[in-house]
Amino acid sequence: MISLPEVTYQLFFLLIGMIVIVYDLNLIILSDTPLPNTEKKGNMWLPFILATFLTIWFGSRNYNLYIYGDSYFYAHSYNIIDTSNISGADIDWSSEWFFSLINVAFRFSGISTKHYFTFLAFLYIFSVLWASRLFCPGRPMLAFLFILTSFSFLPFGLNGVRNGIACHLCLLAIALYLDDKRIAAGIIAFIILGVHRSVILPIAAGIAAVTVIRNPKTALIIWLASIPVSLIAGNYFSDFIMSIGFDDRMTKYAGGSLRGMNHFSGTGFRWDFLVYSALPVAFYYYVNIWKGLRDGWYNVIATIYMLSNAFWIIVIRAEFSNRFAYLSWFLMPVMLAYPLANMKVVEWQRSLSAITLTVYFVLTLFLLL
Numbered sequence: 238m239i240s241l242p243e244v245t246y247q248l249f250f251l252l253i254g255m256i257v258i259v260y261d262l263n264l265i266i267l268s269d270t271p272l273p274n275t276e277k278k279g280n281m282w283l284p285f286i287l288a289t290f291l292t293i294w295f296g297s298r299n300y301n302l303y304i305y306g307d308s309y310f311y312a313h314s315y316n317i318i319d320t321s322n323i324s325g326a327d328i329d330w331s332s333e334w335f336f337s338l339i340n341v342a343f344r345f346s347g348i349s350t351k352h353y354f355t356f357l358a359f360l361y362i363f364s365v366l367w368a369s370r371l372f373c374p375g376r377p378m379l380a381f382l383f384i385l386t387s388f389s390f391l392p393f394g395l396n397g398v399r400n401g402i403a404c405h406l407c408l409l410a411i412a413l414y415l416d417d418k419r420i421a422a423g424i425i426a427f428i429i430l431g432v433h434r435s436v437i438l439p440i441a442a443g444i445a446a447v448t449v450i451r452n453p454k455t456a457l458i459i460w461l462a463s464i465p466v467s468l469i470a471g472n473y474f475s476d477f478i479m480s481i482g483f484d485d486r487m488t489k490y491a492g493g494s495l496r497g498m499n500h501f502s503g504t505g506f507r508w509d510f511l512v513y514s515a516l517p518v519a520f521y522y523y524v525n526i527w528k529g530l531r532d533g534w535y536n537v538i539a540t541i542y543m544l545s546n547a548f549w550i551i552v553i554r555a556e557f558s559n560r561f562a563y564l565s566w567f568l569m570p571v572m573l574a575y576p577l578a579n580m581k582v583v584e585w586q587r588s589l590s591a592i593t594l595t596v597y598f599v600l601t602l603f604l605l606l
Contacts, residue, residue, distance in 0.1 A: 244298050244305075244395060246605060253385050256287070257598055260382060263592035264457070278374050284381045288366045291385075295362070295394055306396030308354070315353055318344040323516035335431030336399055352418025357402060361394050364405040369410035372571055379590060380578060383570035383596050386598040388513070388605060401561060403433035410441055411541065415534045437526035438564045439545045448542035453525065453536045455545040460518060463547035468506065472554060506553055510562065513604065514546050519574035524576045535575050542568040573597060 242248060242428035301310040318340060343353050369380035384390060393401030406429045414422035429436050450456055521539045524530050552561055576582055578591045 241294050241297050243302065244294055244391075246391065247550055250602060250605075251393055253382075254598065257382060257386065257594060258588075260378065261595055264591040265468060267587060273382040278370070279377045281377055284366055284369065284378050287381070287385075288362050292355060292358045292362050295358035297557060298354070298395065300350065300354060304395075305460045306392075308395060311357075311398055312350050312354070315340050315344060315350060320345055323348065333399070333431055335428050336433075338431075342412070357398055358394065359407055360402045361398070364402070364409045368405070368409040368412040368571075369574075371409075371416050372538075372575055374573075376578040379594070380571065380574040382594060383574040383597060386594065386601055387566070387570050388601045389566050391605075392562060393567075394601060396564070397560065399433045400435065400563060401567075403429045403604060404439070404563060405437040406432065406494070407436050408567055408571065409441050410440075410536070412445070414447075415537060422589045435560070435564060439541055439568070442544035443537070445544060446537045450540055451536075452542070453521070453540045453543070456540040457518070457522070460543040460550075463550040464511070467551045467553055509604075511550065513600070514550070514562070514565070514569075516545060516600075517569050518546075520573060524580065524582055528582065529577070530580050530582065532576070535580070538568060538571055538575060541565075543571055570597075 298305060298308070302311040303309075339356075340353075343356070348356075365384050366377075368379060369377045369384065372381040391400075391405070398496065406425055408428065410422045410425040413419075426440055430440070437474070446456070450459075517539075521535075521543075525535070542565050545568070546562075549561040549565055573593060577586065577593060583589050
């Protein structure tokens with residue numbers, strides 16, 4: 238049996254970097270070729286093979302290693318479930334019931350911890366693979382690579398596992414809703430609240446995006462207004478949100494009780510990460526307002542992102558506010574990939590796609606490594 242090396246930032250980004258280079262060269266070489274018709278499905282074999290490998294690789298990691306942060310605690314919680322007495326198992330069914338159901342079902346079925354983590358990796362990776370196909374049917378590999386090269390993809394695939402799964406399922410729910418599969422989207426939205434309750438934020442933003450805030454310019458104004466609000470009264474709003482019990486884990490994160498996640502865990506107003514968050518907003522402004530291009534799906538995605546990100550900006554001073562930021566950042570790769578795959582932004586769009594993907598990847602390396 239082949240033994241895979243441990244998942245590290247260096248190995249992961251070396252692999253993804255080589256794939257990005259090959260993909261970029263292909264885009265540049267074919268720069269004069271018309272973009273694929275979005276009604277024609279793009280090739281899914283390569284992203285499927287890549288997703289399968291990453292699922293096996295992530296699932297086979299040694300969860301006892303400190304570099305994987307919360308993975309040890311997930312494994313410990315899984316292994317201590319009392320299989321002789323389900324009613325006496327130390328499970329909180331009132332919160333995150335679906336994740337608890339997975340743990341109990343797998344544990345009572347005798348599934349090993351390794352296969353348990355492989356299943357969690359499957360949910361995390363294949364949900365966004367499916368979403369990539371729905372958002373960018375003509376160029377699913379482009380969308381998938383934007384997701385893999387994201388600042389948050391690896392940390393939340395190995396450490397903040399439940400948060401990562403919930404956000405990726407939320408991305409899938411958004412795609413299904415926009416694809417008029419609203420019953421399926423509603424079922425998934427209900428399920429993800431049983432995985433990580435904090436995802437109620439992008440769900441609420443999604444409801445607002447299709448009901449009361451249907452003009453993305455309104456969301457843009459809210460996003461811009463959140464910056465001075467945070468500078469002037471950020472501490473007050475942060476304390477207020479923690480006090481109303483939006484998510485009991487948020488209070489724990491704000492208090493700095495978590496260990497093993499040293500990226501973006503400091504307090505204070507993080508101008509560097511605000512600039513990072515502003516990139517897809519600036520791109521949306523260029524496409525939608527400057528270029529005057531309109532797309533209903535893109536408007537909804539952008540509105541959800543800006544509303545969710547505005548919440549994070551207001552509580553940006555909280556320690557471990559990366560957990561809040563991820564409630565919008567999981568939409569960032571789609572914010573960039575969608576117009577490149579589905580809208581005629583410039584004549585040299587394939588080259589623009591290659592440049593944007595490369596810059597996004599380099600920025601991720603700069604922030605993480």
